[in-house]
Amino acid sequence: MNGGGQALAAPQFAPAPRLPLATVVVAIILLGAAAAWIWPPLQRWPAEWAIPFRDWVTQAFVWFSAAAKPVTRALSWLLSWPLWLSEALLFRGFPALNLPPLPWVAIVGGTAILGHWAGGRRLAIFCGLSAFYLAIFGLWQDAMQTLSIVLVTVPLAAALGLALGLWATRNARVERVLNSVFDVMQATPHMAYLGPVVILFGFGQVPAMLATFGFALPPMARCTILGLRTVPQDVIEAGRMAGCTPRQLLWKVEIPAAEKTLMLGLNQVVMQTLAMVVIASLVGASGLGQKLLFSLQQLQIGKAVEQGVAITLIAIVLDRLTQAYMRKVPEHSAPKTGFIVRHPHISLFLLLLAASGAAAGFFHAFAVLPKELTLSYGGPINSAVRWVSKELFPYIKPLRDWLTVWLMLPLRNFYLWLPWPVMLGVLAAIGYHFSGWRLALLPVCLFGFMMLAGFWEPLMLTIYLVTGATILCVLIGIPIGIWAAHSPRAARVTRGVCDTLQTFPSFIYLIPVIMLFQTSDVSNVIAMLAYATVPAIRFTYLGLLRVPAATTEAAVASGATKWQRLRKVELPIAFPEILLGINQTIMMALAMVAITALIGSRDLGQEIYKALPGADTGRGLLAGLGIAFIGITADRLIGAWAMQRKRLLGMA
């Protein structure tokens, strides 16, 4: 309480005289370089001085997994039942009862009906066609397998997230603890969750579901907290005055009134679950993700594209369905009408189910689409890829090589040379400059820990890749954002592209990158780029949009040219917002680090990936934490910078 008050009060007084940041940084670099030259351990922390944290963690996990075996076994057993049921319904059938699964015709039709119910005709067509794609290209069983994990995990994760969120709204201390835990959980890449889960639960579908929780819970809990906080006071008071008990108030007033925000949380849960299910193929979760992984590893690009498109379609369908439901407003219906009139969608689906069930009895093709009837466009894609690598690669290669020589190699050499005291010192100086001692200490502790644990080189290589990707993202994203802010048509197009790009599971980005750039550091950076440019664009656009009209008009009235207006008025005001966009970009680039390990790298992502098959929990977990630490450090430093700018502009 006191600290907060002081922090708020601080700008009121003249700040203590400080050396300019640039001077301090230069001094640290010179001193550090000189010291490292005199005494080499100050350049690189000797490997023999490393503290074996990773072995300790691994041993602890081995011990813990043995101790927790009864619990983990019971949990796996419990979770396997709903999974069995949904798999049986969707594609396995019930052999014991001699019952077939739901006919594919019914599921395709049902998806379309669901789309119509949630969002109208256009969504219905999109949903129906997407489901049909899965069937006609012979991906049905894999897709249904992926879907069944999603169907079981989402309700569980949503319920658990809701419960956590409710707990946090009732107890301020719980909220504080959860918030910091969620920060770390969300900054840790998906893949790092897989290691511990494998140790505890083994390989397969159930561990995949459990790993999903780590990513799906925080957004749900956060949306719950936010949703309940923003229920209008009048509504809550009306509920209390109506004589609600606390329980009635929660279930009949607060939760229904917060429905929109809760649905946003559910949307996040669905998307995170799908993303995780795909990645969880690394620990043996079968389904589309696994098939895609195999195709990528065998460089069967045609197949990979087919499967990638399928995953993307599932993601977009789930995203649009939950979003449409979120926007859906209740319509009043005429009273006293029959079931069919009141529930046309359910009725239609039941009819379709009965009809397709009956038809499936006579013609097997209605139950399961026979292989002869499926299509494939993998062949043409393969020849296209061959053509691209033959015809286009000669043109792309110079770009790749140019980037390698002029951006990637210098950056890499710089980070690898950087003596550790310089790195820690500069980060501490930045933290101190923008906030104070606590922020100066944070990066020193986090990065210092990674160094002691013997992860300095992969840490630096990760920072190098992320820096490279961020530089390119900023160079590409900010101009696009500026363009979109000044042209409504550009804004429409950009928004559509951004929305779609963000629904893609991160895996997908690897496909075109391998096609075009083959494997190299530049490919990794390009994959991050495709994934992480969106926030740079979006925040620039939003920041510029939020510049008050009166300010812009004043600039125009003062005779500023378009360019002067942008440079001297709009960009400075939008700057804090743009900073937050860059922050998001870094976060997403970091999330991609673990994924790009699949196409080869030497960074922390690779450490996680290598640790998986050997069940080297400590190595994978610490590497994952390392990525989270980079994320947290970047987030806090940039956040403090943005805050300082905002305060200067009087916008805080």
Added chain:
Amino acid sequence: MTEQPKISCRHLWKVFGSDPAGFLARHAHAPTSENFAAGRHIGAVRDVSFDVYPGEILIVMGLSGSGKSTLIRAITRLNDPTSGEIIFEGKDLLKASSAELIEIRRHKMGMVFQHFGLLPHRTVLSNVAFPLEVRGAAREERDARAREMIRLVGLEGRENYFPRELSGGQQQRVGIARSLAVGPDVWFLDEPFSALDPLIRREMQDEFLRLQKLLRKTIVFITHDFDEAIRLGDRIGIMKDGKLVQLATPEVMVSSPADDYVREFTRNAPRDRVLTVGSIALPVPAPLNGVNILASAKIGEAAPIVLASEKPIAVIDAEGRSIGAIDRAAMIRALYPEERT
């Protein structure tokens, strides 16, 4: 009035700060403004006492920040007051357990909110039936009662609409119907018409007066609009800085404001519709003749007759006895007091 009050507030305090109760105790339950400034506490409601009598409309008027919303929330215990007593039906509401409080709210209190407080996911019918639903009424019973209330506020045919499909005025009608559904003894209205357009506001005020003629509830009505207070209130209490500055009928308030703050409000009051002839009659005997004026008549109604007459006109009470007279000069003085000319 010798009648038993329906609600009595006694020395009600609501203090905000880190230790409200301790703060009050340290200053012997009578902190001054200086104490508040020095003690880092805020007195939102300061030593407020008043009675509300059955069937009357008591208006609490004040500008934003005067503590009127805090006061009504203290009385309804939406926010517990720091100290004081609220006697409702012979018992101190502040001593009621939360279970008792829920019972009281389910049967004896109704409240209307400035921003309506409707549940967005429920239809009009379901919103109005909500208080009955939470107290456990059967579906048929609560629906029948809710339909009756909807008819009462003139929203028949909209039972299955959702709040967002209604205009602001209609939404507040739903809020009113809901607050009346339990058949409350006391009706609280917290700036019910402030969020509405002026024309609709006027219409809703008429609607409110019509309902009150029908229902005769005991009403505590909060507003920041002095015209509204004058139009609707039997008595008006004016609040400033958490204190009740004056509590009186509109007429007394206009004719003898307690201080400059109240006078500032009454300056532009429609005197012709507030003051009665009796209050400005001169205590001189006047012969009763063909034309006499009732003492309870508003001066606006009497003005045409008085101004048209050369001679003073007798003022009579309800029994027809002369209690004085009124002439042109007195009428003009009353309509246009010096400070306004």
